Amino acid sequence: MRLEAVSITNFRCYREEVRIEFDDLTTFVGRNDIGKSTILEALEIFFNGDLVSMEQADANVHNADKTVSITCEFSELPPTLTLDAGAETTLADEYLLTKDGSLKIRKTFDCTNKKPTAEVLVIANHPTASSCSNLLELKEKELQKKVKDLGLEVALKGNPGMRRAIWAASGDLQLREIAIPVGKLKDDVKRIWDQIEPHLPMFALFQSDRSSRDSDNEVQSPMKAAVAAAIAEVQEDIARIQAKVREKAEEIARNTHAALATIDPNLASELTPEFSPPSAAKWQGLFSLSLSTDDGIPLNKRGSGVRRLVLVSFFKAEAERRLQTSAKRSMIYAVEEPETAQHPNNQRILIDSFKALSEDSGCQVLLTTHSPGFASSLPQESIRYVSRHSETKKPQIQSGVDAFGQVAEALGVTPDSRVQVLLCVEGPTDVLALKALSNALYQSDATLPNLASDDRLAFVVLGGGTLEHWVNQHYLRGLNKQEVHIYDGDVPEYAESARKVNERGNGSWAVVTTKHEIESYLHKDAISMAFGFQIEITDHPFEGKATPKVFGEAFVAHSGSGKPLKDSNAKRKLAQQAFPCMTAAMLDERDPDGEVRGWLRRLGSMLT
Structure with missing residues (x-):
């Protein structure tokens, strides 16, 4: 899947909705404290919620409404999804795409709560006719009853097939763009999200102002990204492991259920085993990777320039590796101010590595900078100029030709x-x-x-x-x-x-x-x-x-x-x-x- 755009609403300085489109290489340019890092951190919250998580104070301070929303739009979607009992379906067949055929996922956070959690919604051009607007929420028996009531000739096994038949027989579906909750509900709706989530791009954020803790420094993010990249390439192996664990776990559950039925049939009839495989984030948490220097000095105790050299080396190595291999899951590398503490030669190495990565299939690179020399060496089509409106002071983002002159003026470009x-x-x-x-x-x-x-x-x-x-x-x-x-x-x-x-x-x-x-x-x-x-x-x-x-x-x-x-x-x-x-x-x-x-x-x- 490829990230096409993100829309941010009520998050920090972005009170009103701001939509940002992405290229394979996208560079955010602007003055300090203008909202560049906020965009990358919003994406980190959307994809991971690990390095940065949503907090109460993240809601815009000037808005009485404390609901924050982050909406990502994707292309290059998975061709099929496998739902209950191995039944295959597609996002299009389930009316889970926009009119343009993209997948739009929104995560909302109620920041009146001490620890805001995400509600996940799919924004889609979906049936709203009263007779068939809630099919995704219905269980198998409920769908079977609808099929029988409508007198449809369709197999009563496989929820996707029954939904398609009901929609086909319903006439005017009254398709409209609506928000469909998929993150908290059970059964098929929840399973759809469980199927979508593993296809999302892996997202790795490299911040410019890391703390000096051993668990959070310049060396850890590249190594975490290395683990994430490795996991992205063994998804088929992970799927086989999860299928085997599920098979064995459900066998044990069935045996337990049968034994319980001999003791208390009424209680046994109320129990339904549900298997929840670990998310990609949990798989990543199972592994760690660290580096040590030859002279025994911990890497995170070396100078900032040396620590950032690990970042240079990581991107150079990853660019070369991805040119020779084809990762099956897409990756997004987001880097704040990569030029920090780096000699110009290393900056040039970074720029070349970023360009090489962004040209590889299934890989996107997002950067922030306010360095004139660094920005001037990047492709002009990648530039997103972040500024504030001269009168309203609201954040605004310009791209392409319109931003060139302003970028040069804001950064003070001089030869x-x-x-x-x-x-x-x-x-x-x-x-x-x-x-x-x-x-x-x-x-x-x-x-x-x-x-x-x-x-x-x-x-x-x-x-x-x-x-x-x-x-x-x-x-x-x-x-x-x-x-x-x-x-x-x-x-x-x-x-x-x-x-x-x-x-x-x-x-x-x-x-x-x-x-x-x-x-x-x-x-x-x-x-x-x-x-x-x-x-x-x-x-x-x-x-x-x-x-x-x-x-x-x-x-x-x-x-x-x-x-x-x-x-x-x-x-x-x-x-x-x-x-x-x-x-x-x-x-x-x-x-x-x-x-x-x-x-x-x-x-x-x-x-x-």
């Missing part, structure tokens, strides 16, 4: 004083590719700038979907730096963006590649050196397939994984492994007109 030229490209793989190509040419001609090490140049990743807005609005104007824009030739509209940059008259310039995209400048020998197989590289797509697609198909065939490789992952693999194998001779063969050399020579003339 390194050594930077003379901003090199603007579409995506992070373009950065790696250009650095590798310039380094290869620099080895044979030291008069050319080496983009991999020259501090006088700084890359700006514009993002293909928002490139025109960066150009039209000239968001970087306030930095007073000359700009060089290099765009792939695969999008015709980029020619217009390049023309506008070239017309500025301030020394900035832009080019569009003559080949389809930067990957078209690769040499097949570089791919062979990096991956052990060759592909034919063409200047433009052949039979509708560009270089990343051709490489992706060859990579899957060579590795035998059978899992399709998305173009974004193919581009990343080529950027990280194939481009560094390029030599000046290889590039000269692929670029006989010296196009790339020309860019670098022109760039070098701008530097002093």
Whole structure:
């Protein structure tokens, strides 16, 4: 399941409902004490209630109503649910989805109670006709009576089948969006929640201001997440164990029931065995994992920077692991201020790891930051700007193009004083590719700038979907730096963006590649050196397939994984492994007109 959005109402500063949509990578940016961490903690309460739990004081102080609600919307839903006696059903068949086909789950908390507990509801487009609005609450015998009264030809075993037959015979169901309680009721309604809950994403929150207790520090969350990730991959084994335990427990219960019937038949008739398997959270609680340092000093007693390095290492290792395996249950990693106490090199490692994780199927990453350097290195489409309305002072969240200028102003984005030229490209793989190509040419001609090490140049990743807005609005104007824009030739509209940059008259310039995209400048020998197989590289797509697609198909065939490789992952693999194998001779063969050399020579003339 994939988290699409969360709606928060009456929780801390969010008095009125605020809805936040999520991408694979989502970054919350804003000033201190503006409500960024509140969003992540609301999700922690929804999914776990462990690291952060709902308290009386969490209800908005300015609202007399002390009911807090957290509503999550999900896509990529389980195809079937298995209910009573092995009867399979679907969320759609049970009318448990919204009009848009998403699953919307709401947890409400009455914060007038000393220890608020969650009431779980499914918000769905559900039948409200009086004759069939409560079928989910009816027991088997009650459904059987309805079937007989309606004279329906349907098996009297399997509640889902009987419900479907009754709904089909009821005419106008009067479908409306209603809240269906599923967390406290028994029988089928409760079983539906028991079936949904194991499919929810695993959620791991890494807070920025942890206490220094042994049980709650920077090392524990990564290790807890490691246990959670491991459990997520053995769900089938856990299900088999639970089924075996259930089988044996119910056998013992039946034998006990039979013995009781010989003693007191009336009492025996009133007893019904009910099996409740442990939740995912309880399985996680059965295991612990810790780390110790070689010199005997407890890790949680080391400096904050060292402790946070565990976080860096965890994300780097997890990113690499998930690229090679396929976890069956989705994961959400939520990290507050990951740049805290970290050297810039470690920040870059973190950013690369976050991007790699977010590109993997079944994985989402949520971040908060108020660091200009960190935020500027993240994809622009991931940004969610959290602020307060200038008049009402209510929290508001903006995303996409509308937030760019405000983010820059709020964070006080300023370039390194050594930077003379901003090199603007579409995506992070373009950065790696250009650095590798310039380094290869620099080895044979030291008069050319080496983009991999020259501090006088700084890359700006514009993002293909928002490139025109960066150009039209000239968001970087306030930095007073000359700009060089290099765009792939695969999008015709980029020619217009390049023309506008070239017309500025301030020394900035832009080019569009003559080949389809930067990957078209690769040499097949570089791919062979990096991956052990060759592909034919063409200047433009052949039979509708560009270089990343051709490489992706060859990579899957060579590795035998059978899992399709998305173009974004193919581009990343080529950027990280194939481009560094390029030599000046290889590039000269692929670029006989010296196009790339020309860019670098022109760039070098701008530097002093």
